[in-house]
Amino acid sequence: MRTSRIRLVAAAGAVLATLALTACEDGTGTQDEGASQPAGAAESVETTPSGGSQGDKGQSTGGGTAGQDAAGDKSGNKTGDKGTSAGTGGNSGGSENSRVICNGTNTTVDARPVSRPVNHMLITVKNSGSGTCDLPYYPVLRFDEMQWVPQPVEASKPQAVVTLAPGETAYAGVLLSAADGSGDGGTTAHKLTVAFQGTTPNSDGGPSAIPALPADGVYYDSSMAVTYWQQSMDDALTY
Incomplete structure (x- = not known):
């Protein structure tokens, strides 16, 4: 009888183990997974x-x-x-x-020989515009088709740039030829071109002017020189 109980208990344990194993396999163990x-x-x-x-x-x-x-x-x-x-x-x-340079568009230019000093010519520039204009440095002269430029008289350089209000005039003197005949290549010209310089030396100041010369022309040689622009006629003819 005792043996039968032992077997019954063992069989019951096996059944419980089998049930627990089956519960895990069929998903009833999801509670544990939920935990x-x-x-x-x-x-x-x-x-x-x-x-x-x-x-x-x-x-x-x-x-x-x-x-x-x-x-x-x-x-x-x-x-x-x-x-x-x-x-x-x-x-x-x-x-x-806005600074305006005097040139052939806003001035009238006249060029004529003078009796004193000898062999000299006076160039006169009048401001014909409606505003003030400047005349830097000196006029650049060319007679006919000559291939050289007359040198300036450095002693005539003014302390300040010549400035012309409307209607005012300025001057430059030209030594045409040496009085003692020491100049070379003397010839008579019938056309004169007066060029204007800008605010830096030898720069272009704008259109040139072509003043009329005497009918019999103007004689010049290699000694020709020109003054800087002057405020007065006397200063222009001093050199």
């Missing part, structure tokens, strides 16, 4: 900081955009400052460019 959810929940909690990190990155990106906008503003401000500076420079340049 492990806290571990899954922990993973979910860990994901949240990760998402928060992504959000921080998004904010950081947004901050970067704001920085770029600020940089854009700085760039715009700098551009604007440069534009203002350029505008000032433009006004300054316009002021310099």
